[in-house]
Amino acid sequence: MAELHPVCAPLAFLLGTWQGTGTGVYPTIEDFSYAEEVSFTHAGKPFVAYTQRTKDAGSGLPLHAEAGYLRPQEGGRVELVLVQPSGIAELLEGTVEDQNIQLASNAVLGTGSAKPVTATERRFWVEGEVLYSSVAMAAVGLELQPHVVSEMYRLS
């Protein structure tokens, strides 16, 4: 195992695999609930790799996935580059402080076949043993608003 790159120290609280459940809302769809697994790994370099997968809470069928890289910067700043199989790529910037990461999109891009998403805000924060994750989204012409929130516990 490589040693954690010093610039990644503020993200050390995330490292590992977490599992839990979440709920989703948006004006254009029915409310939904899901099982989620996220993983944060490092290779000794100045970034942390992030992957996420969700399954329908009832059927167990795969719902969403995403993959990206967290890039810590000076002064408690952090960047996230992220892609989703729906054809969306996001560039986000924000802060990490006291086990709390807050990010807002600088740019959201979609392929020709992707639904129009114009902005997102994302948070990851740990309280006690729980990792919380939330996404707010401006999509299909609507304003930025809450979309999903989840609670996960560390698997490894």
Place this chain on the structure above:
Amino acid sequence: MAELHPVCAPLAFLLGTWQGTGTGVYPTIEDFSYAEEVSFTHAGKPFVAYTQRTKDAGSGLPLHAEAGYLRPQEGGRVELVLVQPSGIAELLEGTVEDQNIQLASNAVLGTGSAKPVTATERRFWVEGEVLYSSVAMAAVGLELQPHVVSEMYRLS
């Protein structure tokens, strides 16, 4: 194991894990060689997840990584959304035909701390038992030109 989504049939030749070696060139850096592992997986949904990691051929230290999703479209078209830990996100579109995927970037975006990359062309193609992968790149103000090419064999 989920059944392959029918729209992913043209990408079935990629599914699995492949390992091999590659070489890289660019006017602004010294030539380099590397060991590479790529993985193409599916979850029964209409996309294929792609991950890649490379290591320095001499030292074994991690070099590059990327992650993304291939999205087959009608008429032999395919989209790729891709992120790299260097802070780059790419949206590419192109074609898949006879085990040959050719993609060109529609958009390349970088975070505030990323090096300027303005365009890429990517190919994945299989001949016999070999998966070839190549990337051409326009970066740091230079024209689109060959950057890396690799040959890999199927592990699983």
